[in-house]
Each structure stands twice: as structure tokens, then as C-alpha cells.
Amino acid sequence: MPASRRPRLLAAATLLLLPLTACADPTGAREGGPRTAPPAVRDDRGPAAHGAPATPVAPPAAPVPARIPGLGPETRAAIPRDSRQAVVVRGDAPDSDTSTFTLYERHPTEGWQQVSDPWPAHNGVKGWTGHHVQDDLRSPIGVFGLTDAGGLLPDPGTKLPYDQGDGFTATGTGTMGEPLAGSFDYVVAINYNRRPGTTPLDWTRPLGEHRGGGIWIHVDHDGPTQGCVSLTKPHMRELLQWLDPAHRPVIVMGDVTSLGR
Incomplete structure (x- = not known):
């Protein structure tokens, strides 16, 4: 009692x-x-x-999982629900060849968390496009998988499939006249108009040859690219060691205005 x-x-x-x-x-x-x-x-x-009614006590509100800043609803919706790693490349402007490159990880309760400082990067010499075609010198806007890597140098310790060979030898000069030697020492293929699960050197083009391809993340050569994204060699090694196919990594890329849609 x-x-x-x-x-x-x-x-x-x-x-x-x-x-x-x-x-x-x-x-x-x-x-x-x-x-x-x-x-x-x-x-x-x-x-x-x-007999007096008790005042209901509202349960504490559940925390809202964090989102990647700067991404609008269309861009967020394009990120697969099971992706737990995202590389975000933010172009300075639609026609700019410079950008920043930031790593994010998604946690079950906290949501997306930034895990690197923004790294300086280059993109296509003419900026960005939502409809990339061969030789337009622009980087494609969108969300693309990152499944395959390779390079002229030995595997630095990535969990991605890594293809090493002389096929990654870079020759010639870039759009500013800078030498391209060493640009493909490390590369990660961006799954734009390519067949995932193959070496970055596979030239299969599901959308057709006219839509371009061979869009990679590769070592920076101190100048803009023809459509790829480039980083310093130390950052390329760090990226390769961070990427994990079990986390379904993606790259989210475009100018800041396009990413905000």
C-alpha cells in the first residue's frame, strides 16, 4: 500500500x-x-x-542529423542513402578553374561531419557544366561514385581496387603550358560516363563518346585541368588512404550556386 x-x-x-x-x-x-x-x-x-487534468510533458526533441553545408535539396537527394563518405568539390564560380576539396563522413545519429580542412584544388579551365561533352574543358556537375583507383606509383595504402602501371604516364603540357609529368602518379576515377569496377584506364563510355569521359581526381600540375579535379600529391595520398568502398564514397562536385540547388 x-x-x-x-x-x-x-x-x-x-x-x-x-x-x-x-x-x-x-x-x-x-x-x-x-x-x-x-x-x-x-x-x-x-x-x-x-480529477484535474495533468499537464502533458513533451518528450525531448530528437537532434536533427547534420547536413553538408551549402548543398541544396536537389543535390542532397542525389547522394545515396547508404553513402557514408563524401568528397565535396566547391567551385569558386561557374566559370572558375579553382575550387576547394573537403572530406565528410556520415554518422548514424550525428549526420554528416567534416573530417578535413578544405584543400585547394583545380577543375576544368572553363569552369563547370551540367551537360559535359567531349573537349568542352569544363568539369561535370553532379554526384558520382568513387570506386576505382590507380597510378604510376605503387599503391599508397588505399582500400579501393588499385591499378598500377605505365599506362598512367603523363606527358605533354597543360593549358597554361605547365608540364603534366607526374599528374597521374595517383588517380581516382570519377564515375562519370564510365563503367564502375574497372581500371581508370578503361575507356568504355556508357553515354557515348560525345559525352566525354576520363574524368579523374589526380595530382595537381599547377594549373587548371581539361575537366578533372586535381590535388597536391600529399592530399592525393591522404584521399586514397581515407576512401573505403564499404562506405560507398561519392564525390559531390560543382560551382557553389549549382550545389545549392
Whole structure:
């Protein structure tokens, strides 16, 4: 029995027994004589115990998982639900060849968390496009998988399939006249108009040759690219060691205005 109810029941029992005990009072007190008053009963059960409605207490709101800043609803919707790694390349402007490159990881409760400082990067010499075609010198806008890597140099420790060979030898000069040697020491294929699960050197073009291809993340050569994204060699090694196919990594790329849609 709850302790708060015992005084009430004991008091009631006293009232019922008074007429019986008064006739045989061992102290000789007469009926109607002075008696000790029963103790006051305090009820701490709250208003609901007396029929008053209790004020509902709202449960604490669940935290809203964090989103990648700067991405609009269309861009966010294009990221697969099971992707837990995302590279975000933010072009400075639609026609700019410079950008930043930032790594994010998605956690089950916290959502997307930034795990690197923004790295400087180059993109296509003419900027960005939502409809890339061969030789337009622009980088394609969109969300693309990252499944395959390779390079002229040995595997630096990536979990991605890595194809090493002389086919990654870069020759010639870039759009600013800078030498391209070493640009393909490390590469990650961007799954734009290519067949995932193959070496970056596979030239299969599912959308047709006219839509271009061979869009990679590769080592920067101190100038803009013909459509790829480029990073310093140390950052390329760090990227390769971070990417994990079990986390379904993607690259989210475009100018800041396009990414905000």
C-alpha cells in the first residue's frame, strides 16, 4: 500500500472504532469527553489524483542529423542513402578553374561531419557544366561514385581496387603550358560516363563518346585541368588512404550556386 494513503485509512479506522472504545475507556473518560484529534492528512499525489487534468510533458526533441553545408535539396537527394563518405568539390564560380576539396563522413545519429580542412584544388579551365561533352574543358556537375583507383606509383595504402602501371604516364603540357609529368602518379576515377569496377584506364563510355569521359581526381600540375579535379600529391595520398568502398564514397562536385540547388 502506498505510504501516502496509510494516514487516511488509519484516520478512518479511528473514527469507526471511537463509539466502541468509548464505552470501555480504560482511563474512565466519559462519552463526549475530550479526545485527541486525529492527525492531519496530507495528500501529495498532485492534481490528477483529484480529477484535474495533468499537464502533458513533451518528450525531448530528437537532434536533427547534420547536413553538408551549402548543398541544396536537389543535390542532397542525389547522394545515396547508404553513402557514408563524401568528397565535396566547391567551385569558386561557374566559370572558375579553382575550387576547394573537403572530406565528410556520415554518422548514424550525428549526420554528416567534416573530417578535413578544405584543400585547394583545380577543375576544368572553363569552369563547370551540367551537360559535359567531349573537349568542352569544363568539369561535370553532379554526384558520382568513387570506386576505382590507380597510378604510376605503387599503391599508397588505399582500400579501393588499385591499378598500377605505365599506362598512367603523363606527358605533354597543360593549358597554361605547365608540364603534366607526374599528374597521374595517383588517380581516382570519377564515375562519370564510365563503367564502375574497372581500371581508370578503361575507356568504355556508357553515354557515348560525345559525352566525354576520363574524368579523374589526380595530382595537381599547377594549373587548371581539361575537366578533372586535381590535388597536391600529399592530399592525393591522404584521399586514397581515407576512401573505403564499404562506405560507398561519392564525390559531390560543382560551382557553389549549382550545389545549392
